[in-house]
Amino acid sequence: MKTNRRGLLGLLGAGAAGSYASAAMAKQAAQVRFEHGVASGDPLSDRVILWARVTPPAGHTAPVMVQWRVFDAATDQIVANGSIQTGRERDYTIKIDATGLKPATDYRFQFFAGEVASPVGRTRTLAADGVRPVNLAVVSCQLYPGGLFNAYEAIAAMPELDAVVHLGDYIYEYGASDSDYGMATGQRLNRVPEPAHEILSLSDYRIRHAQYKSDADLQAAHARAPFICVWDDHETANDAWLHGAENHQPDSEGDFADRKANALKAYYEWMPIREAAAGKLPEAINRSFHFGDLASLLMVETRLTGRTKALAYESDLTAKDGPDGEPVLDLEAFATLRNDPARGLMSGEQHDWLRSELKASKAGGKRWQVLGNQVVMARVQGPDVSKLMTPEQVAGLMAQIPQGFRDQFEQALFLFKMGMPFNLDAWDGYPADRERLYADFAEADVQPIVLSGDSHAFWVNDLKDASGQKCAVEFGTAAVSSPSIADVLGGFPLGQALMQANDEVVFCDQSAKGFVHLTLHPEHVEARLMKVSTIMAKPFETTVLAGYRVENNGQLTRLPA
Known part of the structure; x- marks a missing residue:
């Protein structure tokens, strides 16, 4: 032009x-x-x-x-x-x-x-009718000091692209001290957060958004196609929930409601998203997008409108007296707490909205219902490493892990050996609400394609309810640049271990960075996990790590390499 x-x-x-x-x-x-x-x-x-x-x-x-x-x-x-x-x-x-x-x-x-x-x-x-193929790039988790936004350069070069679906963690709230998240990389790449302190005020959040949008690769992707976004936790603070966050201390950082209001005002100013409808809270950003007669994309909000506080092993898994009088972990009490029906990620109002939208989409003849969701939905039990490795191999693994993470990793391995969930901040921490969601799917007579972010890993999951009935297929996207757990585990094949430990996990890679290329056709959906070769330099290569196809009957198969 x-x-x-x-x-x-x-x-x-x-x-x-x-x-x-x-x-x-x-x-x-x-x-x-x-x-x-x-x-x-x-x-x-x-x-x-x-x-x-x-x-x-x-x-x-x-x-x-x-x-x-x-x-x-x-x-x-x-x-x-x-x-x-x-x-x-x-x-x-x-x-x-x-x-x-x-x-x-x-x-x-x-x-x-x-x-x-x-x-x-x-x-x-968007199309008003018809069933022309739809191409979506699905992204999440872009830590500015964590690495270069090479995934966005790759997205900007895509020849066919209808929209970019962003599942959250568009910015991060941390500061720029040596111990802050991602700063070992940030210092090497001269990608130091602005302002240099943890962000709290409206001015802080505005400056941080401005810094992220100064990135040339992110600008190129925004100029390439429309974004459809929701936030996750870091747009406010780590592990945010309805009334607080793990990374918010009221005694020194003030009222969480004030911090949340600052974060949301800056978000609405700096993001290409419609303002909240009249009479709606700004937190309520669940909304729907219809691609002709082919598909409905339903974006849900799982952080600020209905989420109860996440459980934590260190505070919620308590001890009781064992048979010999020695303390043992009270696994039954923890299971009761985790399965409490009062705990949830979504409000009742949002469940009602989603169920209505799913029914309307199905009644309108749309073949696919796609759920834009923030956190991993599958049942994912932590791997029992003792079943996968010899004691000598476990010892060698522990020797590779930095000293600062070693105690934490040992505790995790101990809990995983007892069948504990891999991530309590995901849907696994809210199993009763997950069953309510699966009941929404069943009532609407749909098996959606679920998109997930947050985990900094690629996932392909066959989702099943508590009775073992298949409910949906999930594609989780890796991070654009945020570090993963595997980054500190040396050569331990964490993704492979999670696949072996979990029936629902079809594919998992905990190391790669990139995005998901989702293509919707009338008869099938194809998801390609797009890996960038590095986030530390340019040039780089973009390759297909793995590809999967979902048929009309819900059958999931791997695409040939």
Whole structure:
């Protein structure tokens, strides 16, 4: 697309010129920059969210008028345009719900502040009907100091892409001290978090979002296709739940509600997502997207609207007197606590919404229902290493693990030997609510494709309810750059061990970084686990680690290499 002075003047003449009558405002606009790229998101069949941010010069506090234009990608004709004023109250971000667009159509878009032009973005609306194939890139967990965002460079180069589905951990809240998460890598790559402290205030969260969107690879992916996003925990604080978080200390960090409000305001400002509907809490971002007659994508929220506090082995697995008077772990009490029906990830209201959406999708003739979900859903028992390795091999494994993780790993192996879940912060920590979710699937008569993030690992899982009845197929995406447990375990094949220990786990890789390429067809779904060769340098290679196919009858098979 070419931008010229005549086109800009034509747009001004269409109704926005009066906004630039002030010579002072024009002078201010000429000094701003578009440093954070452009983005689009939440596409529907007739509209899409467009996003940008103007960076004002130092000391600038006045509002800035910004114009926007949408072009039909095939004809280069302007099909929508307008102007909007932004300022300090929303950190100079711009968000437009561009309406009146055609279904299943590619568009380009651009912003202007005076004669300063933003980069050009590409976006696409959803189909209103029909069953054309849909290509999605599924991502999660992008720690800025953890490594380069090479996965986004690969996504930006995809020839066919309808949307990027982001399952959370778009930013992380940690600081930049030597002991902070990912900083060993961050120092080597000069990717040091800003601000340098753990983020708490609205200004902190805004600065952190700005830093992430300064990344050229992330900008390229945002400019390539619309994003459909939900948050997980790190957009607020680690292991967040309804009333707090593991990484929030009220005595020194204030009321969690205030921190959450700061995090959500910055998130809505900086992300290409529709604002919460009138009368809805900003935490309620569960929403649906329909790809013609082919599929419905239902995004759920499992952190801030209904999640009860996660269990922790160190605090919730207690001891009792054994037969000889010596203390033993009270496994029965812990199982009762874990299976408490009052514990859950989703509110009753969200369950009602999801069940209704699933039924409507099925009744509307859509072949596939896809669930955008944050955490791993499968039953995943920690591996009993004693069944997989000789004592000498276990000793050799322990010798490879850094001293700071050795005690923690030994405790985990002890618990896994007794059949304890691998991750209590996932659906395994909330089995009663998982059964409620599976009952939602059954009532709607669907077996969805479940997408999961958070774990920093690739997963392919056959999901089953408590009776052993198959409920769904799950594809979990690895991290874009966040470290995995396997990174500190030397050569121990953790993914293989989890596959051997769990009937539901068909494939697991705990080391690779990348994304899932999900392609929906009328008769089948294909998921390719896309691995980037490194997150420490460029250039890099992108390869298919493994590929799987789901047939109409739910059968899961591996694609040939």
